[in-house]
Amino acid sequence: MIIDTMVFAYALMGVEGFRDPASEALASADLIEVPDSLRAELVNVVWRWVSIKGLSLDLGLEVLQDAEGLIDRVIPTEQLWERALELAVQYNHSAYDTLLIAAAELGETRVVTFDKKLLQTFPSLTVDAGEFGG
Numbered sequence: 001m002i003i004d005t006m007v008f009a010y011a012l013m014g015v016e017g018f019r020d021p022a023s024e025a026l027a028s029a030d031l032i033e034v035p036d037s038l039r040a041e042l043v044n045v046v047w048r049w050v051s052i053k054g055l056s057l058d059l060g061l062e063v064l065q066d067a068e069g070l071i072d073r074v075i076p077t078e079q080l081w082e083r084a085l086e087l088a089v090q091y092n093h094s095a096y097d098t099l100l101i102a103a104a105e106l107g108e109t110r111v112v113t114f115d116k117k118l119l120q121t122f123p124s125l126t127v128d129a130g131e132f133g134g
Helices: 005-012 019-028 037-053 057-070 081-091 095-107 116-121
Strands: 033-035 073-075 111-113 126-128
Touching: 005 019, 005 037, 005 057, 005 111, 033 037, 033 095, 037 057, 037 095, 073 095, 081 095, 095 111, 095 116, 111 116, 116 126
Parallel strands: 033 073, 111 126
Antiparallel strands: none
């Protein structure tokens, strides 16, 4: 399964209301795949939590290390970016998200996400993280 950045973030940062379903989703995936863009996105999410919510830098670094340890396969962006752009233009949707969708198409799998807009726009290629792990 392709795992969205926020699934990692919610599970590893213990976000109340999301920690358990995110953790269950990660545990339920037979194979955790991500586009290489996940690293940049996760660094940004962790940085925001450090700067805005007071997460310690040490804990932030631990989150990054823990996420890396969960990933089974990283898909290079250059294998995805043309299709991601086509999808972004066609559906007027963020290219960060359509990289996930392009990865799902490539691997003939689905994206596990909490993102309601992504779930609504690409229902055949996504699954709600709360339902996937439950």
